[in-house]
Amino acid sequence: MQTFVFRCPSTGYNVQGSFEEANSPLPTYVGQHCLACRRLHIVDPRNGRLLADRQLTTANLPRHIEELR
Secondary structure (H helix, E strand, C coil), rough: CCCEEEEEECCCEEEEEECCCCCCCCCCCCECCCCCCCEEEEEEECCEEEHHHHCCCHCCHHHHHHHHC
């Protein structure tokens, strides 16, 4: 089992998460039941960032959406 730390967006507390390794490469995102707020967060275990925190920029928008701006 591998552990990591992420910050709960609801409470601001640092929370320890974990996932089963099973001899596979590190997953991109894992679902974690937060012990601080009892909600589910999708977390990148490599850096502790939440999937919900990713922001779209014009650099990664599809061309047709960028033209609508």
